[in-house]
Amino acid sequence: MGIMSKSPWILHYDGSSCNGCDIEVLACLTPLYDVERFGIVNTGNPKHADILLITGAVNEQNKEVVTNLYAQMPDPKVVVALGTCATSGGIFRECYNVQGGIDTTIPVDVYVPGCAVRPEAIIEGVVKALGVLELRAAGKAQTHTPTGKVKA
Amino acid sequence: MGTRTVIPFGPQHPVLPEPVHLDLVMEDEKIVEAIPSLGYVHRGLEKLAAKKDFNDMVFVSERICGICSFIHSMAYSTAIENIMKVEVPERAQYLRVMWAEMSRVHSHLLWLGLAADALGYESLFMHSWRVREKVLDVIEETSGGRVIFGTCKIGGVRRDVDAATLDKTLKMFDDIEVECQEIVHVFAGDPSVHKRVAGVGILSKDDAYALGAVGPVLRASGVTWDARKLGYAAYGKLEWEPVVETGCDVPARVLVRAKEIFQSIGLIRQAIKKMPKGPVEVRVTGNPNGETIMRVEQPRGELVYHIQANGTKNLARFRVRTPTFANIPPLVKMLPGCELADVPIIVLSIDPCISCTER
Amino acid sequence: MSDEQSIELVERSQVSAKAAEFKAGGWRLVQISSVPTLGGQEITYSFDKAYRLQSVRTTVPNADPVLPTITGAYFAAFTYENELQDLVGLKVLGLPLDFKGNFYRKAMNAPLTSSNPDGKAG
Amino acid sequence: MKLGMPGMVLRSAAKKPATRRFPAEIRPAYSATRGHVAMDIAKCNFCTLCQLRCPTGAIVVNKQEKTWQIDRMRCILCTACVGACTRKCPTMETSYAPPVGERRESLVRFTQAAVPGTSPAGEAGRA
Amino acid sequence: MTGLVGAVAFVVLAPVVGGLIAGLDRILSARLQARVGPPVLQPFWDVLKLLSKRRALVTVFQEYYAGCFLLFAIVAGAIFFGGGDLLLTVFSLALAGVFLVLGAYAPNSPYSTIGAERELLQMMAYEPMLLIAALGCFMATGSFHVDAIYAHPTALVGRLPGVFLGLLFVLTIKLRKSPFDLSASHHAHQELVRGLTTEFSGPTLALVEVGHWYETVLLLGLVYLFLAALGPWVALAGVVVVYALEVLADNIFARLTWRVTVASAWTVAAILGATNLLAVHYLKQ
Amino acid sequence: MTNDNGLSYLLPGILIVLPLVPALLLAVVRGQAMRSAVVWTGALAVAAGSVWLAAGHLSGPPLALAFDLPWLDRAVAGAGLLVSLYMLFACRGIVKREWWIPVLIVAQTVVMVLVEVAGPRAERPIVIDQLSLVMALIIGIVGGLICIYALTYMEDYHRHHPEVSDRKPLFFFLLFAFLSAMFGIVFSNHLGWMHCCWEVTTLCSFLLIGYSRTEEARRNAFRAMGFNAVGGLSFGVAIWWQLHNGRAIELDSMAAMGSAALVPAVLIGFAGLTKSAQLPFSSWLLGAMVAPTPVSALLHSSTMVKAGVFAVLKFAPVFHGHTAGYLIALVGGATFLATSLAAISMSNAKLVLAYSTIANLGLVVACAGVGSPEAVWAGMMLIIFHAISKGLLFLAVGAVEHRTGSRDIEDMEGLLATRRALGIVMIVGIIGMFLAPFGMLVAKWTCLKAFVEVNPLLAILLAYGSAPTLFFWTKWLGKVISVPGAARPAVGPLSANEWAAVGTLAVLTVCACVLFPLVSDYAVAPYLARQYAGAMVAPAGVGIMALMLGLLVLAIMAFIFYPPRGQVSARYLAGANMGAAGNTFRGPLGEVTPASRNYYLMGFFPEGKIILGGSLASIALMIVALAAVLR
Numbered sequence A: 001m002g003i004m005s006k007s008p009w010i011l012h013y014d015g016s017s018c019n020g021c022d023i024e025v026l027a028c029l030t031p032l033y034d035v036e037r038f039g040i041v042n043t044g045n046p047k048h049a050d051i052l053l054i055t056g057a058v059n060e061q062n063k064e065v066v067t068n069l070y071a072q073m074p075d076p077k078v079v080v081a082l083g084t085c086a087t088s089g090g091i092f093r094e095c096y097n098v099q100g101g102i103d104t105t106i107p108v109d110v111y112v113p114g115c116a117v118r119p120e121a122i123i124e125g126v127v128k129a130l131g132v133l134e135l136r137a138a139g140k141a142q143t144h145t146p147t148g149k150v151k152a
Numbered sequence B: 001m002g003t004r005t006v007i008p009f010g011p012q013h014p015v016l017p018e019p020v021h022l023d024l025v026m027e028d029e030k031i032v033e034a035i036p037s038l039g040y041v042h043r044g045l046e047k048l049a050a051k052k053d054f055n056d057m058v059f060v061s062e063r064i065c066g067i068c069s070f071i072h073s074m075a076y077s078t079a080i081e082n083i084m085k086v087e088v089p090e091r092a093q094y095l096r097v098m099w100a101e102m103s104r105v106h107s108h109l110l111w112l113g114l115a116a117d118a119l120g121y122e123s124l125f126m127h128s129w130r131v132r133e134k135v136l137d138v139i140e141e142t143s144g145g146r147v148i149f150g151t152c153k154i155g156g157v158r159r160d161v162d163a164a165t166l167d168k169t170l171k172m173f174d175d176i177e178v179e180c181q182e183i184v185h186v187f188a189g190d191p192s193v194h195k196r197v198a199g200v201g202i203l204s205k206d207d208a209y210a211l212g213a214v215g216p217v218l219r220a221s222g223v224t225w226d227a228r229k230l231g232y233a234a235y236g237k238l239e240w241e242p243v244v245e246t247g248c249d250v251p252a253r254v255l256v257r258a259k260e261i262f263q264s265i266g267l268i269r270q271a272i273k274k275m276p277k278g279p280v281e282v283r284v285t286g287n288p289n290g291e292t293i294m295r296v297e298q299p300r301g302e303l304v305y306h307i308q309a310n311g312t313k314n315l316a317r318f319r320v321r322t323p324t325f326a327n328i329p330p331l332v333k334m335l336p337g338c339e340l341a342d343v344p345i346i347v348l349s350i351d352p353c354i355s356c357t358e359r
Numbered sequence C: 001m002s003d004e005q006s007i008e009l010v011e012r013s014q015v016s017a018k019a020a021e022f023k024a025g026g027w028r029l030v031q032i033s034s035v036p037t038l039g040g041q042e043i044t045y046s047f048d049k050a051y052r053l054q055s056v057r058t059t060v061p062n063a064d065p066v067l068p069t070i071t072g073a074y075f076a077a078f079t080y081e082n083e084l085q086d087l088v089g090l091k092v093l094g095l096p097l098d099f100k101g102n103f104y105r106k107a108m109n110a111p112l113t114s115s116n117p118d119g120k121a122g
Numbered sequence D: 001m002k003l004g005m006p007g008m009v010l011r012s013a014a015k016k017p018a019t020r021r022f023p024a025e026i027r028p029a030y031s032a033t034r035g036h037v038a039m040d041i042a043k044c045n046f047c048t049l050c051q052l053r054c055p056t057g058a059i060v061v062n063k064q065e066k067t068w069q070i071d072r073m074r075c076i077l078c079t080a081c082v083g084a085c086t087r088k089c090p091t092m093e094t095s096y097a098p099p100v101g102e103r104r105e106s107l108v109r110f111t112q113a114a115v116p117g118t119s120p121a122g123e124a125g126r127a
Numbered sequence E: 001m002t003g004l005v006g007a008v009a010f011v012v013l014a015p016v017v018g019g020l021i022a023g024l025d026r027i028l029s030a031r032l033q034a035r036v037g038p039p040v041l042q043p044f045w046d047v048l049k050l051l052s053k054r055r056a057l058v059t060v061f062q063e064y065y066a067g068c069f070l071l072f073a074i075v076a077g078a079i080f081f082g083g084g085d086l087l088l089t090v091f092s093l094a095l096a097g098v099f100l101v102l103g104a105y106a107p108n109s110p111y112s113t114i115g116a117e118r119e120l121l122q123m124m125a126y127e128p129m130l131l132i133a134a135l136g137c138f139m140a141t142g143s144f145h146v147d148a149i150y151a152h153p154t155a156l157v158g159r160l161p162g163v164f165l166g167l168l169f170v171l172t173i174k175l176r177k178s179p180f181d182l183s184a185s186h187h188a189h190q191e192l193v194r195g196l197t198t199e200f201s202g203p204t205l206a207l208v209e210v211g212h213w214y215e216t217v218l219l220l221g222l223v224y225l226f227l228a229a230l231g232p233w234v235a236l237a238g239v240v241v242v243y244a245l246e247v248l249a250d251n252i253f254a255r256l257t258w259r260v261t262v263a264s265a266w267t268v269a270a271i272l273g274a275t276n277l278l279a280v281h282y283l284k285q
Numbered sequence F: 001m002t003n004d005n006g007l008s009y010l011l012p013g014i015l016i017v018l019p020l021v022p023a024l025l026l027a028v029v030r031g032q033a034m035r036s037a038v039v040w041t042g043a044l045a046v047a048a049g050s051v052w053l054a055a056g057h058l059s060g061p062p063l064a065l066a067f068d069l070p071w072l073d074r075a076v077a078g079a080g081l082l083v084s085l086y087m088l089f090a091c092r093g094i095v096k097r098e099w100w101i102p103v104l105i106v107a108q109t110v111v112m113v114l115v116e117v118a119g120p121r122a123e124r125p126i127v128i129d130q131l132s133l134v135m136a137l138i139i140g141i142v143g144g145l146i147c148i149y150a151l152t153y154m155e156d157y158h159r160h161h162p163e164v165s166d167r168k169p170l171f172f173f174l175l176f177a178f179l180s181a182m183f184g185i186v187f188s189n190h191l192g193w194m195h196c197c198w199e200v201t202t203l204c205s206f207l208l209i210g211y212s213r214t215e216e217a218r219r220n221a222f223r224a225m226g227f228n229a230v231g232g233l234s235f236g237v238a239i240w241w242q243l244h245n246g247r248a249i250e251l252d253s254m255a256a257m258g259s260a261a262l263v264p265a266v267l268i269g270f271a272g273l274t275k276s277a278q279l280p281f282s283s284w285l286l287g288a289m290v291a292p293t294p295v296s297a298l299l300h301s302s303t304m305v306k307a308g309v310f311a312v313l314k315f316a317p318v319f320h321g322h323t324a325g326y327l328i329a330l331v332g333g334a335t336f337l338a339t340s341l342a343a344i345s346m347s348n349a350k351l352v353l354a355y356s357t358i359a360n361l362g363l364v365v366a367c368a369g370v371g372s373p374e375a376v377w378a379g380m381m382l383i384i385f386h387a388i389s390k391g392l393l394f395l396a397v398g399a400v401e402h403r404t405g406s407r408d409i410e411d412m413e414g415l416l417a418t419r420r421a422l423g424i425v426m427i428v429g430i431i432g433m434f435l436a437p438f439g440m441l442v443a444k445w446t447c448l449k450a451f452v453e454v455n456p457l458l459a460i461l462l463a464y465g466s467a468p469t470l471f472f473w474t475k476w477l478g479k480v481i482s483v484p485g486a487a488r489p490a491v492g493p494l495s496a497n498e499w500a501a502v503g504t505l506a507v508l509t510v511c512a513c514v515l516f517p518l519v520s521d522y523a524v525a526p527y528l529a530r531q532y533a534g535a536m537v538a539p540a541g542v543g544i545m546a547l548m549l550g551l552l553v554l555a556i557m558a559f560i561f562y563p564p565r566g567q568v569s570a571r572y573l574a575g576a577n578m579g580a581a582g583n584t585f586r587g588p589l590g591e592v593t594p595a596s597r598n599y600y601l602m603g604f605f606p607e608g609k610i611i612l613g614g615s616l617a618s619i620a621l622m623i624v625a626l627a628a629v630l631r
C-alpha cells in the first residue's frame, strides 16, 4: 500500500442530490462508522482533497460548480459517484434540469449504487478508489477516465 | 480594494451540507447584506408527474428529500387518497404516525448535530449523530431503509411491522430517550454554546408570522401552529400539544426541536400502544380526479402539496411547497447585522433543506 | 379532516388588493401555485388562519403572461413570484427582489407551462 | 449527566468506542433491509410486468433472448418489481450491491437456459 | 556547546515528537467522541502524502511564505532549546506567524484572507501574555536566557502561578484548539472553510503542518520550563497533563468569536499575568 | 574640553547656516531645473556636512565650542522674538474658539522677554556629543533625501491639486530653513538658542501644514501651533526658572546636575512631549497629515518630532531613578499603547504612519524617562531606526498616492505584483518597523529588558502595545503582497528624484539592521559610557539576529534561484468560480468580484475612546509628575 492510500482526504459535494446520500456520507464520519480509522479526513476544501465524493444527478446550475471543484483538486485525485442519482441520474434521470449522473460532467472512477447509498458501501467505494489513486500516483493509470454517459 | 468585503458563501461550503449560495457583503465580520441564490438542487421533478403514473410518484415524492422522505410520501399519498376518497386502514394510519415521528426524531437529532458543528462543536456533533444512528437502526428494522423508508403507498403502507419488532422499538426508544436527554441537556446547558447563540438570529413574533415562517422557526417565535393539529393520519386520535417557545432566537429554536424529539418519542409510544390490528393497505383502483391542497407537518414545518388530477394516470399538477421554501424570507431577514461566525448557525437555525426547497 | 378548504375566483387585477385584504384580516400566506390550463395558467394563492385554508385563484392567459405582485402585502411572496417567473414564464410586475430568471437556472425555459412538452432540453 | 459536556466526553473515553469496525465487524442485516434486487431467472416467464412497473427503467426484459437485465446504478430499491411479479422472481436481498469501477460493470444480465429448470441461472457480471 | 546540542536535537527530533503528539491528540479526541480514531502515525502519513501531491497554488509566493514560516518556527525552537534568549524566541515565533499569515494573504482569496485576519487577531490576543511570560521568567530568575531559567533551583510555577495559568490559556489559542480555533480549525465544518490554510495545498500544506509540529513542541517546552525545577518526570507529567487538558478543552467548547478571544486573552493576561508580575515586583521590595 | 581644530570648530556653525543658503536661493528661483539643481546641491552639501562632522567626532569626547558673542545672543533672541511676533500676526485670522493660541504665544513671548532681561549667558553655547551627531546625521541624510524627493512630489502635487496655489519657492525655502533650525536645536547647548530654534521649527511646521490653504489645513496648522506653543511656554518657563534660581542654562551642565535639575527637566520634558505629540497632544500630529507628504516625512516623523524626544532624552540621566522620570516614562508607555491601538482602525496609510510615529516616540519617551543606560541605548536606537524606516514609508506612500490617487491601504492591494520595486521598498519599510531581526524590534527588545528591570508595569504596557502593532503592520503588509484578483491599473514608474530618496532609505533600512552593532559601538555606547560613568551597553543577541537575517537572505535567494513551480490554480470561491481565470464568482444576479477588506474593528477599538482614555491617563501622570518635582 502506497502512501496515498494511507491518508485519503475527501471532499464531499452535493451535486443536486436529495440529501439521502449526503447524510450517509456524513454518517460515515460519525462514531458508528468513524472513517478516520482509515485516515480519512473530511476536508471541505477541494485544494486539500484527494477524493471527491459526490452525490446527486448534477443539475444545470451545478455543472459549473462540479467542474470547478474537480479542477481545483491537486493531482493525483479520484472521483467517487455515490448513489443512484450520481451514477445514473436515478429516479430524476428524466427531469428537465438534471444531467443524469456525475460522469456527464467529470470523469468518475468508482460508482457506488444505492438509494440511499449505505455507509458500508461508501467505505467500500472509497477503498476501491484508493486503488485507482495509488495507480494514478504511480503514473500507472490514466489521469482521466473517459467522460460520457453509458447508455444502459 | 473595496470598502467592503464580498465573499461567496457556498454553493460548496463545509458548513452547508447542501449547495446553496449567499453573497455576503461584510464590514470587518459584520454582515451588511446577504443575498441568497438557489437552484443548485432544482431538478424539476414536479414535471415528472406528466410522465409517471400517479402511483409511481410516491417514489419521486419520497426522494424529494432524503431527510424528510417519509412524510413527503405520506403527504402525497394522503392527498391522492383524499381526492379518491380512499379509506385507509387504521393500522396503516398509526404506522404512518410512527414512521413520521421516527423521521422527525432522526431529522432533529441530525439537526442538533449539524447545529453543534456550525458552532465548531465537533464532539457534540459526533455524539448527536451517535445517538441518531440508534434511531436509524430502528427505522431500518421497521421499514427496510435507513433514510429512504419506502414504506408509504397510496392506500396504506407497503409493509406491516410485527408485534415483536414493535415491542423492541418501544424498548429502543426508552434507551434513545435517555441518550437524547443527555444530548439536549448538554446542548441547552453548555455555557460556550449559550455564549454563541443567545440573542442571535432574532425573528420577532410578528415578523415570523408576516414573513410566513413555519415549523420550529414559527413556534420558537411564540406562534402556536402545527399542521399535525389538522388531524391527518392518526394525529387526531393522539394526545399531544405543539411545542412553543417565545425566545424568538436561535436558542428558542434549539429548544423547540429538542422538546419535539421527546414529543415525537411520546407520539411513537402512543401510536404503537394504540395501534389496532388489521390490514395495512387497501387496493386502490382507477385514477384520481379532483384537486386538493394537502398540508402536513414536516420536521421543518408545514409542507403543502397542491395536487390536481384530471382522471388520467398522470396528474395535471404535482406542486410541492416545502417548509424551507417558506423559511427563506425569514432567513434573509435574520442575516444582516450578524457576524460572519454566526452565519452558519443562523442559516442552520431554520434547518434548511435545499433539496426540498428546490425540488 | 378538519382542513377546510375553499377557493375563490378573482380577476387578475384584483390579486394585490385581495392579498392586502387577507393580510389585514390576519391571514398567513401559505403558498402560491400554478396549474397549466389550455390557454394559460391558473394561479392559486392560499392563505391560512387558525388552521383554515382559504384560496384565491386567478387565471393568466399565455398571450399576456403578466401578473401583479402581492409583495406589497406579503413580502415573502417574492420567492413564489420569482419561481413563477422562472418555471411558468410569467412576468411579475413590481417585484422588489427580482432574480431575473436566476432564481433557478435551468436547462429549459418555463418548464411548467402546458405549451412546454415534457422531455428535457439538451 | 449533571456534568454536561465534560462528563459526556470523559465517560465516552472510559467506555468502549461506539464504532462498529467495518469491514472487520459487520452487523447482521435486518430482514427488512433493502440491499439489492436478486433474481430467480428460472421462474421468469418474461412477461415484462416488472419492467413496466420499474420507475427508473432499471430492468430490461428480453423475451426473445430470454434475458432479464438490471442496471444496479439505476435501481432505487423501491421494490416495485418485487411487488409486480406474479411469479416472485425478483426478490429484495439484504446485502448491498458492490461498487464498480466502470459504469458497464453494473449491468447485470440473467439468462434463462433453453430448458427451464435444468440449468441454474446464468449471471454475467456481479450480482 | 550544550546549547548547540539542544538546538540540533530540537531541529531533528521535534518533528518526530510533534507528529506523535498530533497523532495521540487525534486518538484522544476520537475517544472523547466515542470513536476509535486514526492510527497514531497518521499525521506522518498525512504529511508524506501531501509531499507526494502535485503542487497547485494560486501564487508561487505561497510556498515561499510557508517555507519561511517553517524556517522561523524552527529558529524559534532552536533558540529556545539551545538555551537562548526567551524574548528572541517569542519574536522569532511571531516572525514565523507573520510569514504564515502572509502566505494566507498572498493568494488574495476570500476565506484565506479572512483566515489571515483572524490569525492576526489571535496573534494579537496571545502576544501580550507570551511576552509577560518571558518577563515573568526574567523577574523570577534574573535572566532571559533559557538555560539560566532552566537551571534556576526553584520551580517558576511557584513564583509565577498566574503567569503559568495565563500561559495555559493562550496555549489554547496557539495550539488552535476550540474554543479559539478561529483562523483554521482542525476539522472541516467551519465558516471559514479551512481559513488560513484554505489556499495551501500539497507540499506547501505539508510545510505548514510540520511547522505546527515544531511550534507545538516549542510551546510544550515553554510549559516544561515552568515546571523544570520539579525534576524531569514531574515536569514531563505536567506537560502531558497540560496537553491532555488542551485536548479536553478542544472537545468541550463551541468555537467562540474573535471578540471573546481578544478580550478574554487580554483580560487573562492582565489579571493573571500582569498582576503576578507586579506582585513579584512589589513583594521583592 | 575645547577643541582647537579650526575647521571642526566652525563646522557645527556652518551646518546651521549652510541650509540657509539653498533656502534663500530657493525662495527666489522659479524654474524646476534651477530648483532641482539647488535642492540637489543643498541636500548633498548638508548630508556631506553632517557625515563629515560625524566622522570627525563620533568617537571621542564631546566637542564644546566656547565663545562669548553677546551680539549673537542678542541676534538669536531677536530672531526668537520675531518668530513669536510673526506667529501672533498669523493669528489674526483665528476663530473665536481658538483664542487660547494667541494668548499662549503672548505668554511665551512675555516669558522670553523676561528671560532676555535676565541676560542669559552660556559659556559653551554649542556642544556636540554623539546624541547630537546621531540626530545631525538623521537631519542631514534623511532630511536631504526628503528634500530631493519633494522635487518631483511637489510637481505632481500641484498637477493633482490645481486648486492649491503654487507656492513652491516658499515651500522649499521652509524645508531648508527647517533643516537649519533642526541643526540649531541639536547643537545648541544654550537653552535660549535651543528655544529659539525650537520656535522656528514650530513656525515652519505651522506654515507647511497650512500650505494648501484649505479650511482644514488652516485649522490643523493652528492646532499644531497652539499645542507647540504650550510646549514653547513650558520650555521658556524652564529657562526662566534656571535663571531665576541663578543656575546654568547650559544643557550639558544641567544634565549633569542630577535631581537638582528635575524641575527644568520636567518642564522641558513637557515641552518635548508636546513636540513629539504625546498624549494628550497627539491630535496636532494627526492633523498635520494634511500637509504634502514630504512634510509629513520630514517634520512630522523623521526629524522635528524627534526634537521633542531628543530634549527628553538629553535629560535621561536626570530622570534616571526618579519618580518623576518614571511617570514621564509612563506617559510615553500610555501613549505607545493607546496610539498603537488607535492605529488599528485606520485605513488611511498616512494616519497609520502618524499614529505609529506617536507610538514610537512614546517608546523613546519611556526610555528617556526610565533613563537607565540600556533604556537610553534603546531610545537612541529607536530614533535612528524609526527615522529611516518611517521616512521611507512616508515617501513610499506618497509615491503610491500620486500614482493611484489614494493613500488608502486597501488600494495598495497587489502593489508588489503591479509595481514590484515600489512594493519591495514598501515591504522593507514595513518590516523594518516591527519584525525581527529588523532594527525597530532590536530596540524594542532592549526596551523590554530595560523596563522590566525597573518595574514591570512599563514592560507590561509595552507587551500590550506591541500586539496591535503586529496586527496593523501585518495586515498592511498582507495587502501589499497579495496577488491582485482583478486587473489593477498599472502604476507609473518613479522619477529619479523619488528613487534617489526612496531607494537610499530602503538601503539604509537594511544597512541599519545589518550594521546596528557598529552603530551601537561607535555612536551610542560612547555616549552612554560618558553619561553614565562607564556604563557599558552592548547589543545582545547579535549572533542570532545575524543568523535570522542570514536565513532570510538565504530564503530570498533560494526563492530567486529556485522559484517553486507547479500548476497555478484558481482561488477557492466555494466552487462558484466564473470567468476565464476563475477570479470572479457567480452570484444570484450574475458575476461578482470578490473583495477582501482588511479588518479595522472600529467598534472594538474605537479610536476616540482609546485616545481619550490615554489622554486622561497621561494628564493624570503629568500632574503627578509635576507635583512630585515641586514637592
Ligand code: NFV
Binding pocket: A019, B064, B065, B066, B067, B068, B072, B298, B299, B300, B301, B303, B322, B323, B324, B325, B352, B353, B354, B355, B356, B357
Ligand atoms: N424543507 C424541507 Fe423537508 C422537511 N422537513 C420537507 O418537506 O427536509 Ni429535506
Ligand code: SF4
Binding pocket: A017, A018, A019, A020, A021, A022, A055, A056, A082, A083, A084, A085, A086, A090, A091, A114, A115, A116, A117, B063, B066, B148, D076
Ligand atoms: S440516490 Fe436516492 S437517496 Fe441518493 S440522492 Fe438520489 S434519490 Fe436521494
Ligand code: SF4
Binding pocket: D043, D044, D045, D046, D047, D048, D049, D050, D051, D061, D084, D085, D086, D087, D088, D089, D090
Ligand atoms: S420477473 Fe416476474 S414480472 Fe418480471 S418478467 Fe419475469 S415474471 Fe414477469
Ligand code: SF4
Binding pocket: D037, D053, D054, D055, D056, D057, D058, D059, D070, D074, D075, D076, D077, D078, D079, D080, D081, D082
Ligand atoms: S427495485 Fe425498483 S428500481 Fe429497482 S429494479 Fe425494482 S422496480 Fe426498478
